[in-house]
Amino acid sequence: MATMVHLFKNLSLKARLLLTILPLVVSGLWLLAVRVTGVMQTELEQMLAAQLSTTVEYVTTDLDSKIQLRHDSMALIASGITPALLASPSALSAYLQHKRMPLSIFPTGVFVANADGVIVGEQIPLPGRLGGLITNSSYFLETLRTGEPIISEPRLGQVAHKPVVFITQPLKNAAGRTVGMLAAAMYPGDNHLFGKLESIKLGQSGSFVVMAPQHNLIVSATEQPRVMQPMPAKGVNPLLDRRLEQGYDGPGVSVTSLGVESFSVSRRMKTTGWLVVAGVPTQEAFASIDALRWQVYLAAFLLSVVVGWALYQILRRQWAPIDVAGARIRRMTEGREPFAPLPIERKDEIGSLLDDFNELILWRKKAERQMEYLAHHDTLTGLPNRVLAQDRFAQAKSRADRETVKLALLFLDLDGFKTINDSLGHGVGDALLQQIAVRLGGCVRDSDTISRLGGDEFLVLLSDISSADDTAPVLLKVLERLHEPVRVENRELSTSVSIGVSIYPDDGRDFDTLLKKADMAMYRAKDAGRNTYRYFDEQMNVEAVEQLALRSDLRHALERSEFVLHYQPQIELATGRVVGAEALVRWNHPERGLVLPARFIPAAEESGLIIPLGAWVMHEACRQAAAWRRAGLPSLVMAVNLSAVQFRRGDVEQTVLAVLEAAGLPSEWLELELTESILIHESEGVLATVRRLKQQGVRFSIDDFGTGYSSLSYLKRFEIDKLKIDRSFVRDLAVDADDAAIVRAIIQMARSLGLSTIAEGVETDEMLSRLRAFGCDEAQGYYFARPMPVQEFECYLREQNARAD
Numbered sequence: 001m002a003t004m005v006h007l008f009k010n011l012s013l014k015a016r017l018l019l020t021i022l023p024l025v026v027s028g029l030w031l032l033a034v035r036v037t038g039v040m041q042t043e044l045e046q047m048l049a050a051q052l053s054t055t056v057e058y059v060t061t062d063l064d065s066k067i068q069l070r071h072d073s074m075a076l077i078a079s080g081i082t083p084a085l086l087a088s089p090s091a092l093s094a095y096l097q098h099k100r101m102p103l104s105i106f107p108t109g110v111f112v113a114n115a116d117g118v119i120v121g122e123q124i125p126l127p128g129r130l131g132g133l134i135t136n137s138s139y140f141l142e143t144l145r146t147g148e149p150i151i152s153e154p155r156l157g158q159v160a161h162k163p164v165v166f167i168t169q170p171l172k173n174a175a176g177r178t179v180g181m182l183a184a185a186m187y188p189g190d191n192h193l194f195g196k197l198e199s200i201k202l203g204q205s206g207s208f209v210v211m212a213p214q215h216n217l218i219v220s221a222t223e224q225p226r227v228m229q230p231m232p233a234k235g236v237n238p239l240l241d242r243r244l245e246q247g248y249d250g251p252g253v254s255v256t257s258l259g260v261e262s263f264s265v266s267r268r269m270k271t272t273g274w275l276v277v278a279g280v281p282t283q284e285a286f287a288s289i290d291a292l293r294w295q296v297y298l299a300a301f302l303l304s305v306v307v308g309w310a311l312y313q314i315l316r317r318q319w320a321p322i323d324v325a326g327a328r329i330r331r332m333t334e335g336r337e338p339f340a341p342l343p344i345e346r347k348d349e350i351g352s353l354l355d356d357f358n359e360l361i362l363w364r365k366k367a368e369r370q371m372e373y374l375a376h377h378d379t380l381t382g383l384p385n386r387v388l389a390q391d392r393f394a395q396a397k398s399r400a401d402r403e404t405v406k407l408a409l410l411f412l413d414l415d416g417f418k419t420i421n422d423s424l425g426h427g428v429g430d431a432l433l434q435q436i437a438v439r440l441g442g443c444v445r446d447s448d449t450i451s452r453l454g455g456d457e458f459l460v461l462l463s464d465i466s467s468a469d470d471t472a473p474v475l476l477k478v479l480e481r482l483h484e485p486v487r488v489e490n491r492e493l494s495t496s497v498s499i500g501v502s503i504y505p506d507d508g509r510d511f512d513t514l515l516k517k518a519d520m521a522m523y524r525a526k527d528a529g530r531n532t533y534r535y536f537d538e539q540m541n542v543e544a545v546e547q548l549a550l551r552s553d554l555r556h557a558l559e560r561s562e563f564v565l566h567y568q569p570q571i572e573l574a575t576g577r578v579v580g581a582e583a584l585v586r587w588n589h590p591e592r593g594l595v596l597p598a599r600f601i602p603a604a605e606e607s608g609l610i611i612p613l614g615a616w617v618m619h620e621a622c623r624q625a626a627a628w629r630r631a632g633l634p635s636l637v638m639a640v641n642l643s644a645v646q647f648r649r650g651d652v653e654q655t656v657l658a659v660l661e662a663a664g665l666p667s668e669w670l671e672l673e674l675t676e677s678i679l680i681h682e683s684e685g686v687l688a689t690v691r692r693l694k695q696q697g698v699r700f701s702i703d704d705f706g707t708g709y710s711s712l713s714y715l716k717r718f719e720i721d722k723l724k725i726d727r728s729f730v731r732d733l734a735v736d737a738d739d740a741a742i743v744r745a746i747i748q749m750a751r752s753l754g755l756s757t758i759a760e761g762v763e764t765d766e767m768l769s770r771l772r773a774f775g776c777d778e779a780q781g782y783y784f785a786r787p788m789p790v791q792e793f794e795c796y797l798r799e800q801n802a803r804a805d
């Protein structure tokens with residue numbers, strides 16, 4: 001069954017509909033055919049039964065009246081036979097002869113037997129009958145015993161050699177005692193009795209049967225061989241059993257003792273109790289209906305075929321558009337035909353389905369166009385993305401090879417974008433990027449490609465250049481345009497860009513190589529102070545490889561104790577005294593010598609090594625500060641740099657407290673240098689940590705102050721002690737009026753907030769004079785001293801101490 005269901009489910013919808021509807025229609029047709037023929041058969045049966053009933057009723061009544069006539073005749077004769085007449089044979093015979101009646105009634109006449117069973121009188125003399133003894137005859141004994149008239153058991157007559165039945169009448173004396181018997185022989189086969197019945201034909205081969213159930217004999221039958229045969233035994237003919245046992249006389253079908261299936265009805269004779277059955281062979285009785293039935297069945301069969309064929313044709317026609325559409329859709333999905341709307345030639349459900357499909361196609365085409373666009377464009381700026389840039393490069397490269405010209409890849413990275421994004425929010429950052437994209441568009445030709453790689457990184461593909469020098473005007477234009485302030489949400493943002501340049505085919509032949517090299521060059525531009533450009537050269541490659549090797553060595557540097565601290569003094573400008581020292585880490589690489597933090601701190605931050613390294617720096621710096629105090633050197637505030645990663649992933653508070661305790665350094669002699677980005681990003685967590693450490697007495701300063709865009713409100717919230725003015729402002733302090741104004745503003749603002757200031761990167765006397773004039777509290781820089789190893793710093797300190805004394 002499950003297999004059938006599975007097979008069915010796998011068929012086409014057309015086939016399933018056909019297999020569902022066709023059996024329903026066909027079985028309906030056949031049910032109708034069977035029902036019609038059944039009704040017709042029932043009606044025929046009822047009609048036949050009515051006919052047979054009328055006939056058998058008539059026949060039974062006729063037979064009963066004949067028997068009754070004989071009974072009545074016998075009774076009339078018997079009423080005249082007195083015991084005296086019985087005792088006088090001659091008088092008796094004369095009386096009987098006098099009562100002579102038609103031979104048709106009793107062909108051998110009546111006869112009388114006395115109580116001794118001696119035949120003492122007869123109506124028609126028969127040889128040997130008179131004086132004969134019938135004491136063994138059952139009808140004599142029965143009549144004498146019961147004193148009632150009886151009809152005997154049929155038997156084969158000895159004289160006539162044909163079935164004979166005796167009808168008797170008891171002769172009674174005055175006392176009512178049976179003293180003799182009047183009897184006569186009846187021959188059922190005679191025409192005057194049942195003879196005509198035997199010759200009556202019902203239809204072609206219908207017949208009558210008269211049975212004497214009390215004697216289990218067939219008395220008369222249309223089929224002569226059955227006469228005087230025993231009746232079918234019980235169980236052989238259930239219908240006969242029912243007629244005999246339950247008195248049922250209605251229509252029924254049974255198989256006769258001759259093996260013929262027959263439709264019959266019956267009646268009981270009142271006079272004899274015999275059963276008269278009239279039957280017609282079913283073959284004959286239902287011949288007409290059988291023929292009709294086959295005609296109806298043939299019609300049903302032909303109709304089924306026609307309906308099936310018509311249904312198939314209808315489904316095929318109705319389904320044709322779906323098949324056609326399906327074939328086309330398949331071709332479309334297999335790529336053998338372009339996706340296009342399907343023709344709609346009808347307005348029904350199929351038409352509406354095709355309409356929906358066409359909608360889907362249109363939607364898909366639109367989605368494809370969108371996906372195509374998204375796959376190749378940056379959603380923020382609408383510029384081509386890296387994929388499309390790569391594709392444009394491939395095309396430009398083919399052209400360049402054909403025309404023996406060169407290409408330039410410009411890798412642009414905005415300076416300070418992260419700070420803008422972090423401090424002013426992504427909305428401002430996004431708006432800035434959009435404006436930068438527009439400005440870039442104005443710097444290059446239409447045939448060039450500008451692409452946004454992600455974040456603040458852009459790529460410009462300059463085609464059709466004859467040498468690297470051709471890029472210079474574009475580079476200058478880009479630097480100039482992107483250095484102009486950008487207005488976003490009523491803020492004026494100043495930004496700049498660092499650009500790395502690689503040339504095809506000089507620096508490489510494939511896109512990825514050229515991109516990587518332009519990226520390296522861009523980092524060089526950043527290192528060179530930003531807002532500038534650099535062309536790739538092979539040395540950069542060498543350094544990049546070195547950087548990779550450094551990163552790998554960094555993993556073991558801490559456990560191999562390869563880090564050392566250098567200290568740079570911090571000078572109080574009012575007194576010229578050394579009041580602090582900044583601990584600056586260096587990596588004493590076994591092969592490369594002293595490596596500066598700018599080369600390994602980013603890698604340490606990326607790998608997480610900054611957390612144990614930062615803890616080591618803090619521990620070592622505090623231990624050293626405490627040692628100097630113990631050695632009698634002047635007490636200095638030890639400034640230690642903290643990375644944002646330490647705040648994010650390490651437990652700064654616990655580390656600081658543990659280190660101070662282990663070193664035995666009073667907490668107010670430790671100053672932690674935070675960058676603005678730490679305060680902006682981690683505000684809530686950092687605020688809590690800073691506040692708790694401040695409560696412990698630890699001091700805080702903000703490193704590189706002035707490079708961020710954040711609100712100054714955090715200065716108050718975090719209760720910062722000191723601002724460290726960024727080196728970039730101090731550098732041009734003496735020559736750039738803007739930078740001078742910024743430094744002065746920072747110092748004034750810090751003072752109004754109750755914060756002290758320290759200027760970093762002080763290299764000249766001029767810078768120092770300006771800072772003094774602006775009221776800066778402290779300074780740090782090469783002008784005073786470079787960062788020094790511990791022994792050198794101790795000498796410096798002693799020297800400064802002695803000078804002050």
Ligand SMILES: Nc1nc2c(ncn2[C@@H]2O[C@H](COP(=O)(O)O[C@H]3[C@@H](O)[C@H](n4cnc5c(=O)[nH]c(N)nc54)O[C@@H]3COP(=O)(O)O)[C@@H](O)[C@H]2O)c(=O)[nH]1
Nearest residue numbers: 584585596597598617641642643760761762763780781782
């Ligand atoms: N998380 C940690 N960061 C650290 C640690 N040690 C250092 N750093 C960070 O590395 C940055 C670069 O440090 P460094 O190469 O040591 O440079 C310092 C000075 O050498 C330099 N400096 C000082 N005076 C001058 C000068 O007059 N001119 C000039 N060009 N450079 C000078 O400045 C650096 C100190 O800067 P700052 O910290 O802003 O005071 C450094 O910026 C640290 O952020 C560390 O242990 N952990």
